[in-house]
Amino acid sequence: MSTTATWLDLPADSPYGVHNLPYGVFTAADRPGRRRIGVRIGDLVLDAGAAARAVGAPSALLDAESLNPLMASGRSTWRAVRAALTSWLTDEAHRDTVGPCLLPLADVRLHLPFEVADYVDFYASEHHATNLGKIFRPGQEPLTPNWKHLPIGYHGRAGTVVVSGTPVARPHGQRKAPAEAAPSFGPSLRLDIEAEVAFVVGTPSGLGHPVALDGFAEHVFGVCLLNDWSARDLQAWEYVPLGPFLGKSFATSVAPWVVPLEALEHARVEPPARDVEPLPYLDDRKAEPWGLDLAMEVSLNGHPVSRPPFAGMYWTAAQQLAHLTVNGANLRTGDLYGSGTVSGPEPKQRGSLIELSWNGTRPLELPDGTSRTFLEDGDEVSITATAPGPGGLRVGFGEVTGRITG
Numbered sequence: 001m002s003t004t005a006t007w008l009d010l011p012a013d014s015p016y017g018v019h020n021l022p023y024g025v026f027t028a029a030d031r032p033g034r035r036r037i038g039v040r041i042g043d044l045v046l047d048a049g050a051a052a053r054a055v056g057a058p059s060a061l062l063d064a065e066s067l068n069p070l071m072a073s074g075r076s077t078w079r080a081v082r083a084a085l086t087s088w089l090t091d092e093a094h095r096d097t098v099g100p101c102l103l104p105l106a107d108v109r110l111h112l113p114f115e116v117a118d119y120v121d122f123y124a125s126e127h128h129a130t131n132l133g134k135i136f137r138p139g140q141e142p143l144t145p146n147w148k149h150l151p152i153g154y155h156g157r158a159g160t161v162v163v164s165g166t167p168v169a170r171p172h173g174q175r176k177a178p179a180e181a182a183p184s185f186g187p188s189l190r191l192d193i194e195a196e197v198a199f200v201v202g203t204p205s206g207l208g209h210p211v212a213l214d215g216f217a218e219h220v221f222g223v224c225l226l227n228d229w230s231a232r233d234l235q236a237w238e239y240v241p242l243g244p245f246l247g248k249s250f251a252t253s254v255a256p257w258v259v260p261l262e263a264l265e266h267a268r269v270e271p272p273a274r275d276v277e278p279l280p281y282l283d284d285r286k287a288e289p290w291g292l293d294l295a296m297e298v299s300l301n302g303h304p305v306s307r308p309p310f311a312g313m314y315w316t317a318a319q320q321l322a323h324l325t326v327n328g329a330n331l332r333t334g335d336l337y338g339s340g341t342v343s344g345p346e347p348k349q350r351g352s353l354i355e356l357s358w359n360g361t362r363p364l365e366l367p368d369g370t371s372r373t374f375l376e377d378g379d380e381v382s383i384t385a386t387a388p389g390p391g392g393l394r395v396g397f398g399e400v401t402g403r404i405t406g
């Protein structure tokens with residue numbers, strides 16, 4: 001089967017062709033109270049449950065109000081459902097039955113596509129970790145001694161994960177600059193972003209049963225973009241010794257589209273060379289490579305400010321999952337884990353404003369004549385990405401946006 005042939009009138013180079021088929025959840029005016037599973041194709045959304053019923057296929061997993069039942073169904077079902085969707089959108093015989101199940105993307109409202117179980121955030125870019133080490137811990141070795149031995153992470157707040165487009169209220173909290181005698185309370189004055197890629201767990205695992213490196217594709221359903229909003233002034237005062245807490249837990253935004261892992265076969269690359277030999281449970285030198293070549297772009301008020309390259313991340317998502325479960329912690333459907341801020345080696349590849357403005361000392365000049373160190377009320381941040389697909393096509397990830405309200 002050709003990877004591009006569809007009876008739909010799509011641009012040949014669409015990043016949302018049948019090679020992608022990301023999943024989301026939407027409502028539309030005809031049934032505003034009913035959330036439905038949607039599959040993006042070009043600038044249309046396929047009402048997947050309606051399409052299944054129209055062709056007489058089993059529809060229970062696609063008729064749900066979130067992706068969780070489909071995500072829980074396991075890899076062989078994910079493959080079968082994806083194959084069915086592909087045939088509905090490519091086989092001319094389905095045009096008349098499936099065609100009426102397509103809605104313009106502009107006419108639907110997109111929602112958080114799955115119920116988030118646990119949320120974990122890692123710290124896997126060596127460039128980001130080195131930059132933050134220099135900024136937060138001047139005079140010390142930027143990378144902590146454990147950094148190249150284990151993927152560092154922290155447990156975040158699942159209940160404040162919101163879908164793209166949700167306004168982000170500036171958090172209030174305690175902050176104390178080193179030169180100040182006592183903490184003060186008020187709105188964060190150093191509100192920041194973190195451009196990340198996130199992994200969505202489908203298949204659960206049992207308590208006491210670690211998931212090895214080669215279990216990654218059995219358990220991870222798909223990938224979405226994530227912005228880990230961060231209040232740097234709250235964070236700097238609170239984080240010793242237990243790590244990020246209120247400085248990051250007020251909101252984490254995710255894109256409305258979950259790209260199936262199966263759509264990313266052409267994006268897989270060898271991870272960068274590691275200079276420290278990992279312990280066996282993290283040693284992926286003989287395993288299937290799970291580096292992913294996503295090209296990300298961060299825009300502030302419509303102006304591109306950074307292009308972080310995901311392929312250079314030191315720790316892969318497979319290593320992160322192995323580490324997350326090596327102590328026997330089980331996985332639940334809907335577990336979400338962020339890669340950590342994606343920063344490349346070049347200044348214009350940094351995934352946070354604290355790096356781009358070097359802790360506020362070098363303001364970014366925007367083409368609209370304004371400049372920024374950290375976010376101002378009314379600012380809108382958007383993160384997009386594409387990855388290599390089959391036949392020179394790109395796989396699109398949609399976007400994760402958010403506007404700061406005071």
Ligand SMILES: O=C(O)/C=C/C(=O)CC(=O)CC(=O)O
Pocket residue numbers: 121122123124125128129132133136194228230239244339340341
């Ligand atoms: O180095 C620190 O103390 C803090 C680092 C971060 O804030 C980054 C974080 O949340 C993990 C990441 O996104 O890479």
Ligand SMILES: [Ca+2]
Pocket residue numbers: 121122194196228338340341
């Ligand atoms: Ca983060």
Ligand SMILES: [Mg+2]
Pocket residue numbers: 156227228229230248249250251252
């Ligand atoms: Mg966050």
